[in-house]
Amino acid sequence: MTTTAPIPAPTAAPPRPSLVRRGSPLGLLVLVGLLLLAAALSLAIGSRSIPLGTVIDVLLHDDGSDASTIIRELRVPRTALAISVGAALGISGALMQGHTRNPLAEPGLLGVQAGASLAVVIGIYAFGVTNLSGYAWFSLAGAGLASAAVFAIGSTRGGPDPVSLVLAGTAVTALLGSFTQAIVLRSQETLDEYRFWVVGSAAGREIEVFWQVLPFLLIGLLMAAISAPGLNLLQLGDDVASSLGMHPLRHKVLGLVTVMLLSGAATAACGPIVFVGLVVPHVARYFAGVDYRWIVPYSGLVGGLFVVLADVLGRLIVRPGELQVGIVMALVGGPIFVYLVRRTRMVKL
Amino acid sequence: MSLDSPPRVERAATRVAGAPLRVGRASWLVPLRAGAVTLVSLAVLLALVAVDLSNGDFKIPVSDVVSTLLGGGDAGQRFIVIDLRLPQTMVAVLAGACLGLAGALTQTFARNPLASPDILGVTDGAALGAVAVIVIAGGSGYGGGLVAGQLQQVGLPIAAFVGGFGTALVLYVLSWRRGIDGQRLVLIGIGVGAAMAALTSWLLVRARIQDAASAQVWLNGSLSGRGWDQARPMLIALAILVPLSLMLVRTLNTLQLGDDSARGLGVGLQRSQLLTLLTAVALAAIAVSAVGPLDFVAFAVPQIALRLTGGSRPPLLASMVLGGVLVVGANLITRVVLPFAVPAGLVTAAIGAPYLIWLLLRSNRKVSA
Numbered sequence: 001m002t003t004t005a006p007i008p009a010p011t012a013a014p015p016r017p018s019l020v021r022r023g024s025p026l027g028l029l030v031l032v033g034l035l036l037l038a039a040a041l042s043l044a045i046g047s048r049s050i051p052l053g054t055v056i057d058v059l060l061h062d063d064g065s066d067a068s069t070i071i072r073e074l075r076v077p078r079t080a081l082a083i084s085v086g087a088a089l090g091i092s093g094a095l096m097q098g099h100t101r102n103p104l105a106e107p108g109l110l111g112v113q114a115g116a117s118l119a120v121v122i123g124i125y126a127f128g129v130t131n132l133s134g135y136a137w138f139s140l141a142g143a144g145l146a147s148a149a150v151f152a153i154g155s156t157r158g159g160p161d162p163v164s165l166v167l168a169g170t171a172v173t174a175l176l177g178s179f180t181q182a183i184v185l186r187s188q189e190t191l192d193e194y195r196f197w198v199v200g201s202a203a204g205r206e207i208e209v210f211w212q213v214l215p216f217l218l219i220g221l222l223m224a225a226i227s228a229p230g231l232n233l234l235q236l237g238d239d240v241a242s243s244l245g246m247h248p249l250r251h252k253v254l255g256l257v258t259v260m261l262l263s264g265a266a267t268a269a270c271g272p273i274v275f276v277g278l279v280v281p282h283v284a285r286y287f288a289g290v291d292y293r294w295i296v297p298y299s300g301l302v303g304g305l306f307v308v309l310a311d312v313l314g315r316l317i318v319r320p321g322e323l324q325v326g327i328v329m330a331l332v333g334g335p336i337f338v339y340l341v342r343r344t345r346m347v348k349l
Numbered sequence: 350m351s352l353d354s355p356p357r358v359e360r361a362a363t364r365v366a367g368a369p370l371r372v373g374r375a376s377w378l379v380p381l382r383a384g385a386v387t388l389v390s391l392a393v394l395l396a397l398v399a400v401d402l403s404n405g406d407f408k409i410p411v412s413d414v415v416s417t418l419l420g421g422g423d424a425g426q427r428f429i430v431i432d433l434r435l436p437q438t439m440v441a442v443l444a445g446a447c448l449g450l451a452g453a454l455t456q457t458f459a460r461n462p463l464a465s466p467d468i469l470g471v472t473d474g475a476a477l478g479a480v481a482v483i484v485i486a487g488g489s490g491y492g493g494g495l496v497a498g499q500l501q502q503v504g505l506p507i508a509a510f511v512g513g514f515g516t517a518l519v520l521y522v523l524s525w526r527r528g529i530d531g532q533r534l535v536l537i538g539i540g541v542g543a544a545m546a547a548l549t550s551w552l553l554v555r556a557r558i559q560d561a562a563s564a565q566v567w568l569n570g571s572l573s574g575r576g577w578d579q580a581r582p583m584l585i586a587l588a589i590l591v592p593l594s595l596m597l598v599r600t601l602n603t604l605q606l607g608d609d610s611a612r613g614l615g616v617g618l619q620r621s622q623l624l625t626l627l628t629a630v631a632l633a634a635i636a637v638s639a640v641g642p643l644d645f646v647a648f649a650v651p652q653i654a655l656r657l658t659g660g661s662r663p664p665l666l667a668s669m670v671l672g673g674v675l676v677v678g679a680n681l682i683t684r685v686v687l688p689f690a691v692p693a694g695l696v697t698a699a700i701g702a703p704y705l706i707w708l709l710l711r712s713n714r715k716v717s718a
Binding site: 103104153154164166167168170171172174175177178179181182185186274275278318323324326327328329330331333334335337338341342 | 540644
């Protein structure tokens with residue numbers, strides 16, 4: 001009998017409910033509700049606050065007022081981008097942590113974002129690319145090359161070794177980062193273009209950027225859904241996984257391509273936003289337990305929620321100016337992460 | 350999760366770390382390979398220092414440099430070599446040594462190759478302190494020039510030191526939970542470091558453009574214009590802390606066996622961990638306050654030294670010497686080879702990273718073969 005239903009809990013000694021956390025459809029629903037609430041806040045709050053009633057009116061029909069322009073031209077693209085980028089980064093973090101069996105893996109740490117940054121800088125410096133849609137291709141290529149290099153360096157014949165992988169990621173990040181810095185220091189014009197992209201911000205992006213990265217994100221989401229169930233087997237180790245009928249290497253390649261698509265597209269859209277991929281899967285695991293079929297969707301929703309809230313917070317802290325979402329993410333995410341590490345016994349991967 | 354296992358166990362098991370030496374009833378291990386590596390690196394370091402001193406706008410042959418250092422040479426050569434070039438080279442040697450030793454100490458006591466001052470956030474804290482001084486007290490900053498000049502010169506290293514040390518204190522308090530666990534230390538360090546880095550970028554965003562530019566130069570790690578003022582604190586720190594670290598070696602070796610075994614063998618676990626961390630943080634904070642965050646030195650050098658000496662933990666002295674080699678090499682490259690000015694911190698990363706990658710590739714292929 002082939003069924004994918006979870007193994008029933010042994011009836012003799014039912015685990016105490018307070019110790020076993022599991023994901024549930026209800027939890028996902030609550031997260032979607034929170035996400036909608038955060039999106040509404042993001043539409044309403046800004047250097048000029050707009051009442052929620054007006055927001056809904058204007059969303060339904062464009063009445064040509066100032067509020068309509070602000071919301072439709074500025075805040076809708078920004079909110080859509082923040083949600084999709086957060087979801088992409090959260091999911092790619094969860095996939096990376098699952099595939100490498102390493103709680104520290106994240107796109108930033110394993111060199112993906114450094115590769116994307118260097119590729120974008122080369123695009124600006126050598127090929128004169130100046131629009132965000134042009135950045136997307138360079139960013140994807142850079143992210144792909146860098147992650148392939150990190151996995152090639154960090155893998156033994158038996159598959160990626162967690163410690164080597166993180167060391168390789170840090171080494172590649174440092175190397176690519178120094179090239180990026182050197183180019184930026186050399187060329188004033190490149191710095192001028194690059195610095196607006198690199199701060200990690202959802203502001204000032206047009207809705208076209210969202211439509212351009214959306215196909216990549218959708219393909220990435222589909223592939224993430226395909227690869228999530230296998231992650232549970234991979235947690236047992238490559239040998240056990242292959243004895244249970246799985247092909248670990250093929251599965252890891254699938255995961256790597258997914259991570260590349262998701263984080264490459266996210267980085268192209270908003271610049272490198274660090275820390276989402278690291279913190280979000282830990283938060284998701286805290287609520288959803290150890291089953292990756294729940295961790296991956298939870299990570300996506302939590303990631304979107306985090307980035308939207310960070311973006312809103314950035315507009316509130318230094319009114320009427322604003323703080324880039326990348327900075328807020330690290331300022332808020334850092335303490336949350338420390339709290340989680342202290343509070344829970346880290347789920348050993 | 351094998352993050353907290355000692356790296357390359359399989360190699361340590363097959364290779365004897367040293368030759369036993371017996372004198373009467375006393376016996377100890379002489380680490381032959383580590384000693385050889387240290388001596389060779391020392392020779393490389395001296396050669397690099399000589400080449401560094403001989404090059405510049407006015408070239409002096411290496412043989413003349415050596416005789417000048419030994420007391421010979423004419424007045425012009427003495428002025429150029431000893432008064433102009435030696436201070437900066439010494440700062441490079443000392444900063445590299447401090448960072449290498451600091452990294453070796455933290456990586457050893459946490460039993461984790463990621464536990465280096467850069468990753469634990471100590472460097473980020475020091476950078477935050479320094480940038481705060483530049484932005485808030487800078488000539489064009491909010492201080493309105495009140496505390497410019499001399500005070501900023503003195504205040505910057507002190508602020509960096511306080512920032513680094515404060516971060517380490519926060520880190521230790523937050524990671525404390527019935528003892529210090531290496532993996533928890535690294536995770537919390539990453540969190541604390543990210544928050545510090547974010548505060549730094551916040552300051553940079555709010556700063557005026559002149560202050561942001563000068564802070565950026567400092568943040569990239571620069572050796573130019575450094576002299577005896579920066580070298581002296583590092584020299585004092587090394588003179589005190591190197592003997593202390595060497596006294597910790599016995600404890601560190603025992604710590605490799607795991608916390609429980611170490612406790613069973615009579616090691617005062619908390620005290621020696623705290624002592625090691627304090628030593629390492631003091632070294633890292635002093636080095637960063639002198640030359641700015643030289644990326645990658647404290648992280649990569651002990652790993653490179655470990656893979657060269659083939660022991661079970663990063664060797665302290667070899668890490669020190671190799672740190673000096675890396676930073677002096679970077680200094681030489683920025684001054685002589687590159688046609689344009691590049692901060693030394695970028696070069697340390699650009700030459701340290703490929704070497705670490707090569708070592709990883711080689712050892713991974715060997716394991717799998």
